[in-house]
Amino acid sequence: MSALAHLPDTKQFPIRHVAQVTGVLPVTLRAWERRYGLIKPERTPKGHRLYSEADIQTVHQIVRLIDQGISVGRVRQSLSGIGKEEDTVSDWPEFREQLLRSLYGLNAMQALAVLRRVGALYPLHALLGELIRPALLQLQHSEASGRWAFRSMLMQAIHLYMDQRTVGVEVNTRQQPILISRCLAAGDDLQARVFEAQAREAGLDLRWIGSAPSPLAFADLLQTSGAGGGLLWEDAEPVDDWAAQLQQLKHASPVPLAVAGDFSLRHVTRLQELAVPVLAQDATAALQMLRTWK
Numbered sequence: 001m002s003a004l005a006h007l008p009d010t011k012q013f014p015i016r017h018v019a020q021v022t023g024v025l026p027v028t029l030r031a032w033e034r035r036y037g038l039i040k041p042e043r044t045p046k047g048h049r050l051y052s053e054a055d056i057q058t059v060h061q062i063v064r065l066i067d068q069g070i071s072v073g074r075v076r077q078s079l080s081g082i083g084k085e086e087d088t089v090s091d092w093p094e095f096r097e098q099l100l101r102s103l104y105g106l107n108a109m110q111a112l113a114v115l116r117r118v119g120a121l122y123p124l125h126a127l128l129g130e131l132i133r134p135a136l137l138q139l140q141h142s143e144a145s146g147r148w149a150f151r152s153m154l155m156q157a158i159h160l161y162m163d164q165r166t167v168g169v170e171v172n173t174r175q176q177p178i179l180i181s182r183c184l185a186a187g188d189d190l191q192a193r194v195f196e197a198q199a200r201e202a203g204l205d206l207r208w209i210g211s212a213p214s215p216l217a218f219a220d221l222l223q224t225s226g227a228g229g230g231l232l233w234e235d236a237e238p239v240d241d242w243a244a245q246l247q248q249l250k251h252a253s254p255v256p257l258a259v260a261g262d263f264s265l266r267h268v269t270r271l272q273e274l275a276v277p278v279l280a281q282d283a284t285a286a287l288q289m290l291r292t293w294k
Contacts (some may be wrong), residue, residue, distance in 0.1 A: 002088060008294070010251050011052065011053055012052055013050065013051050013056070014048065014049070014051075015029060015030075015041075015049045016170050017051075018059060019201060020107060020201065021056060021202075022056065022060060023124065023125070023198065023201060023202065024059055024063065024123050025065070025119075025120075025123075025124075025165070025169075027120050028119075028122070028123070029049075029059070030049075031121055032059075032072070032121075033049075034075065036072060036075065038058070038062055038072075038076055039051070039059060039062075040055075040183065045273040047069055054213065062075050063123055063126075066126055070222040071089050071090055072091075072122065073090065088119050092131060092292055096130075096134055096135055096138075096160075098114050098133050099115070099154075100139075100150075103139070103153055103154055106146075106149065108156050108157050109157075111157040112157040112161055113158060115127070115131075115158065116161060119165060123193065124198060124201070125283075126204060131277065132154075132158060132190075136151065150262065155188075157189065158193070159189070161218055162194070162196070165197055166200045166201065169200050171200055171203055171204060172204065172205060174204050175205060175227060175228055176217060176255075177228060178199075178206050178227065178229040178230070178231055178290055178293065179207055179218075179222060179225065179230050180195075180196060180207065180230075180231040180232075180233050181209050181210065181211065181212045181221075181231075181233070182210075182232065183212040183213070183215050183217070183218050183249075184232070184234050184240075184242050185236040185242075185263070186211070186236060187234065187236035189210075191235055192260075192261070193208055195233070195283070197232065198283055198287070199287060202287050204287060204290055204291065206231070206290070208233045208287065214245075215245045215246070215249035215252070216247060219248075219249055219254075220252075222253055222255050222257075223254045228293050229255050229258075229290065230248065230249075230253055230255060230256070230257045230258075230277065231256070231259075232246075232259045232260070233259075233261045234261045234263035234264065235261040235262040235263060236262075236263065238263070238265065243270065246259070246271075246274060250274070250275075250276055256277075257276070258276075258277040258278065258279045258289070259271060259276055259278055260278070260279035279290075
């Protein structure tokens, strides 16, 4: 195992803390321990896991190795320094084949099962980058007559998975919830839902509420719900005068507000001119920004 695991350490943390600081779900941490022996937390007399600082550093190291293309089943060899070049052979092609096979068979529940099985072993960003996005791209370029149905079923499975993934995740109840919505243009909810899951797994109470009928309707909900902030997530390009609509929302919102998504990246200069905050593109920086909203 990694030399990090042998560092002297006195502080110990529960599994929920480790999940929040590493972005790795408790179910994944348990799988890495039970199935692969990658980490060995201590236990309380009642059997609860306690992780040291060295354990947390090992989890970060595992994530980095996974990001380098090493499958979770081969991570232990790399941590021990005995991994070989061929150990970088990835499991992702097989996972993508399983997912696409279920979609071509019009089996949304089987697609959901693939997402759940792989999602229990890998962090969310890896699941998104190595499985979900490549599958969506392959369906987009497919010449199959039913590709629209395959994509629709995949999106259904993704939304169900995102809902199930965050069930039971502990969030900071001392901070008011931050609501995420879209109201400037129709578009895909995938990026917003992924960020919602990332934020909740980091302990933030972020809630995707769907598309609002207008900016003023979103501002009204922020007022009446007692929310601590509003996040407008837009990926598609609005048709109407979006600057005027954002000004309406900014002046009507009683709480901190920011804009996110691909739209905000395309128009960052104009948004700065309007004094409308833009959510940081880096997930860590974005979450830190939202934590300052009291």
